[in-house]
Amino acid sequence: MNLNIALLPGDGVGPEVLAQAVKCLQAVEETFNHHFVYKEAPVGAIAIQKKGNPLPDNTLKLCKEADAVLFGAIGDPKYDNDPNAKVRPEQGLLKLRKELGLFANIRPVLAHPALFDRSPLKKEIISGTDFVIYRELTGGIYFGEKKLNEEGTVASDLCEYSEEEISRIAHLAFKAAKSRKKKLTLVDKANVLESSRLWRKVVAKIGESYPEVTLDFLFVDNAAMQIILNPSQFDVILTENMFGDIISDEGSVIGGSIGLLASASVGEENALFEPIHGSFPQGAGKDIANPIASILSAAMLLEHFNLSEEAVAIKKAVDKALKKGIVTPDLKAKSQYGTNQVGDFIAHNIVDIEDDFNM
Ligand code: IPM
Ligand code: MN
Numbered sequence: 001m002n003l004n005i006a007l008l009p010g011d012g013v014g015p016e017v018l019a020q021a022v023k024c025l026q027a028v029e030e031t032f033n034h035h036f037v038y039k040e041a042p043v044g045a046i047a048i049q050k051k052g053n054p055l056p057d058n059t060l061k062l063c064k065e066a067d068a069v070l071f072g073a074i075g076d077p078k079y080d081n082d083p084n085a086k087v088r089p090e091q092g093l094l095k096l097r098k099e100l101g102l103f104a105n106i107r108p109v110l111a112h113p114a115l116f117d118r119s120p121l122k123k124e125i126i127s128g129t130d131f132v133i134y135r136e137l138t139g140g141i142y143f144g145e146k147k148l149n150e151e152g153t154v155a156s157d158l159c160e161y162s163e164e165e166i167s168r169i170a171h172l173a174f175k176a177a178k179s180r181k182k183k184l185t186l187v188d189k190a191n192v193l194e195s196s197r198l199w200r201k202v203v204a205k206i207g208e209s210y211p212e213v214t215l216d217f218l219f220v221d222n223a224a225m226q227i228i229l230n231p232s233q234f235d236v237i238l239t240e241n242m243f244g245d246i247i248s249d250e251g252s253v254i255g256g257s258i259g260l261l262a263s264a265s266v267g268e269e270n271a272l273f274e275p276i277h278g279s280f281p282q283g284a285g286k287d288i289a290n291p292i293a294s295i296l297s298a299a300m301l302l303e304h305f306n307l308s309e310e311a312v313a314i315k316k317a318v319d320k321a322l323k324k325g326i327v328t329p330d331l332k333a334k335s336q337y338g339t340n341q342v343g344d345f346i347a348h349n350i351v352d353i354e355d356d357f358n359m
Helices: 014-032 045-051 057-065 089-099 113-118 163-178 194-207 220-229 241-254 292-304 308-324 339-358
Strands: 002-010 035-040 068-073 104-110 130-136 146-148 155-157 183-188 214-219 236-239 262-266 271-275
Touching: 002 014, 002 045, 002 057, 014 035, 014 068, 014 292, 014 308, 014 339, 045 089, 057 089, 068 292, 104 163, 104 241, 113 308, 130 163, 130 241, 163 183, 163 194, 163 236, 183 194, 183 220, 183 241, 194 214, 214 220, 220 236, 220 241, 236 241, 262 292, 271 292, 292 308, 292 339, 308 339
Parallel strands: 002 035, 002 068, 068 271, 130 236, 183 214, 183 236
Antiparallel strands: 104 130, 104 262, 146 155, 262 271
């Protein structure tokens, strides 16, 4: 298969982890005879520095023309504590999501047996965890009207959802549940928020056309508790933008490191793949960032194009690295392996896995 892939390394450790994902995609090309073309463009703080814009026009154009976007990370602490900053790196990612129409963000959460003792939770609790969060990505409070009065003393962010915005992601989530454990949990705050009540109404109605899927509802505060108390009860979690942002970071704790969680953001025409972690500026340039979330994001990219065997090859190679302890220091204190070595090990094993297939 031929694919044009836009590479957006972004800030902090973004470029380092993305480079490992590209190594793995190249190993896939070689092993399975595909041809991928990679074109790189700036986004985030680095783009502000170079072009005064967190999402330069050329970057957006490249992404629109590509078959898929592989994204590194975004953010720079210099903007975080400056309430007066007019441009922020994150605006680049938010605008990209909106412009590409990436309304569904898919975040799988898994507890890997090789990492059970890395989790702050007990093994009995996390064993069997295998759920996926469908987070709405282009609506809600992130994109509603923002206001600040003239005195700068009163501020508001509007949380607005339309039936159409809810139903398009709900259908994707129900379809996913149908091919998994057949359970869908809508996470909302319908006891307080009008927008959540609309979510419940629309999702319940759509649920009627997926009779094989059991639908239940959880308030987000309770969901935050349930994810830690009993994560294996979940299959597909469907939720709005901000709740999804929060519970997916929470979910990442289960598996032992946020450095393991990949995501896919999809729309009608475009798709973007990125780790859920941030730019980890303290780790930048130190060869210590965990590349696995980025590598697994590349696997999700392959799955998106129905290259399932190729995606499995990446996942098996990642499993091997985890089992053998070829991991970065976030997963093993004093590990002697850096970002690059972990990437090399996984890429080499993708090539070897093909030998396994042929045996
Ligand atoms: C994420 C990130 C982003 C978000 C930030 C960087 C804008 O936290 O992808 O989860 O809040 O969506
Ligand atoms: Mn987040």
